[in-house]
Amino acid sequence: MxxxxxxxxxxxxxxxxxxxxxxxxxxxxxxxxxxxxxxxxxxxxxxxxxxxxxxxxxxxxxxxxxxxxxxxxxxxxxxxxxxxxxxxxxxxxxxxxxxxxxxxxxxxxxxxxxxxxxxxxGPLELVGEKLDALKYQITDLLDDLHGDRVGPEIRAIAAQLYQPLADLMLLGRGAWSGRGEWIPRLLRETDQELANRFDDAFRQVSRGNVEVLCNQTHAELDRHGGPFFAGDKRMASQQARRTSFVDLG
The missing domain is CATH 3.30.460.10 (Beta Polymerase, domain 2)
Known part of the structure; x- marks a missing residue:
């Protein structure tokens, strides 16, 4: 069989x-x-x-x-x-x-x-609060990458950036996103050249070069109005409270 x-x-x-x-x-x-x-x-x-x-x-x-x-x-x-x-x-x-x-x-x-x-x-259109939250996460990590960092820190930040950047690239082009090994597959299905650039950017990070990844990240953010940090505000749920652990009298 x-x-x-x-x-x-x-x-x-x-x-x-x-x-x-x-x-x-x-x-x-x-x-x-x-x-x-x-x-x-x-x-x-x-x-x-x-x-x-x-x-x-x-x-x-x-x-x-x-x-x-x-x-x-x-x-x-x-x-x-x-x-x-x-x-x-x-x-x-x-x-x-x-x-x-x-x-x-x-x-x-x-x-x-x-x-x-x-x-x-295809997926829901990437707009509004979902887009802003994704842009905020990416912008925050991008700012960290621009800082003066040692190799292990750079690689850790890049690892965090991998998922949200892929989400922005895929969902922002009207394609479904995924996790893990699905990301390169979905990027290839969407745009082979885009997938190659994405892969190369993270490959360069492993060699100590963050410039390629930073440039690509800026380019993706610019497709959606640019970086987003100032003005971000997200309200907690009204259920997000407990009896105080500390008695202040």
Whole structure:
């Protein structure tokens, strides 16, 4: 059997033994797509008709690590909504690209088609408070990079900058963002030249040169009105209070 066939067989075994009564499921991840490497896991979204609460669990079955997200239609809708709000379509992508399994594959296919349409529609426009918060975070880190820093500090700041800068570059161009190894993939899909510049900028930091990264960061901020620091104000929730730990009499 191929790796794909073996992975699907293992997934069906897991579904039968660990999740009796489920309605449908989606097997996803690099192994299912035929892109797996050593250590790659199988992502599975398992959908029941009704649950008390959704959960996630990880385990190893046979030769495969599994990461399983257990949902019902209402909790799955909540996670879709959360993915859309954040601009990281984690669960949405699993469903859209997953291999549909289970006794109610027709229902699973409806969800798969819906997820694919959400991906095609793209993320919410990056505007308002979300844009300002992202620009503020990037501006603050950029100011730190401009300071007189030793190598370990520069690399630490650059590591913090990697995610928000990628978010600005992707979401700011109407493309979905992601985390970890998804960032270079998504940048390549959006603009190969942009991805190359991004990669080179962080490569230069590892060699002690921050100028390339600073210039690229300034260029991205300028696409959205420039750096943002003065004027930032974010109100805390009204629930953000507790009985005082200190008795002042």
């Amino acid at each position: 191929s790796v794909f066939e073996t992975a699907i067989q293992a997934t069906n075994s897991v579904l039968a033994s660990r999740f009796p009564g489920y309605s449908f499921a989606f097997a996803s991840g690099s192994i299912i797509r035929g892109e797996g490497t050593k250590g790659s896991d199988i992502d599975v979204v398992v959908v029941f008709d009704r649950l008390e609460t959704a959960w996630r669990e990880t385990f190893i079955e046979g030769d495969f690590p599994f990461e399983v997200f257990v949902q019902d239609p209402e909790t799955l809708s909540w996670f879709f909504e959360s993915d859309i709000a954040r601009g990281y379509p984690v669960i949405i992508h699993m469903v859209a690209t997953g291999h549909v399994l289970g006794p109610n594959r027709d229902k699973g296919q409806v969800w798969k088609d819906h997820a694919a349409s959400v991906l095609r529609a």
